[in-house]
């Protein structure tokens with residue numbers, strides 16, 4: 001589903017002493033099927049931006065187009081279309097509330113009046129997508145699971161709605177490295193298999209480099225940079241001005257290019273670890289394993 005922001009601003013607590021312009025005249029287009037990484041310093045407006053996508057926040061001015069639906073300061077996203085947008089909040093496990101995992105995952109689809117047999121099939125499928133075994137976990141209390149498992153149950157609850165757009169606000173925050181990989185690899189697989197449009201807010205440049213095909217860099221309520229990852233990561237100085245790091249691979253390529261003669265320099269498109277290794281092996285004429 002294509003998403004367009006047209007001169008969108010958002011002002012919190014307008015007309016009060018606490019007024020705060022969190023988004024300022026944002027215009028952007030996210031083509032259907034993209035995996036967009038949204039990065040930016042704390043307070044730059046990332047969460048505010050994505051909360052406009054499922055009607056949690058309304059624009060103060062401008063308009064947002066989600067497929068055929070248009071959201072304006074006066075027009076909300078119609079209820080029927082809200083289920084197309086799956087929003088996974090920061091620490092989504094805080095919203096688990098049912099007595100069993102199966103009931104929790106089923107809550108959204110039941111709320112949209114889907115027939116019970118269909119809901120059951122969706123619950124099973126969604127739990128399996130996030131790597132949890134339906135039979136062993138369905139009757140357990142979500143509150144007796146590990147942090148990583150709770151997070152996966154919460155994500156399954158969103159997937160059970162079969163959204164067309166998946167919006168994730170730091171889905172791996174607070175998880176250990178193995179938990180991060182499980183969640184993100186699962187998300188990436190569903191993104192490709194179901195041809196979703198995915199927006200991932202992350203503080204991790206490594207995650208952005210690994211999964212996103214397009215990046216939005218937010219700063220002070222505006223889109224400060226945007227483009228393909230290699231285009232954004234090439235601008236190391238600009239990113240540092242915005243107090244953002246670059247992925248380790250980009251830093252390494254940049255350091256090596258300072259040391260290598262011009263004619264041997266490495267292309268800046270090598271921002272993913274595997275691609276850098278493959279490139280170096282090829283230069284060294286070492287055959288790849290496997």
Ligand SMILES: Nc1ncnc2c1ncn2[C@@H]1O[C@H](COP(=O)(O)OP(=O)(O)OP(=O)(O)O)[C@@H](O)[C@H]1O
Pocket residue numbers: 012013020021022040041042043044045046047048049
């Ligand atoms: N409910 C609110 N009321 C008033 N101001 C708010 C509210 N929510 C956010 N803000 C302000 O709006 C600005 C943008 O906040 P937002 O949460 O969108 O940033 P963010 O980039 O998502 O930050 P983080 O990375 O810390 O989650 C900040 O200055 C923040 O203080």
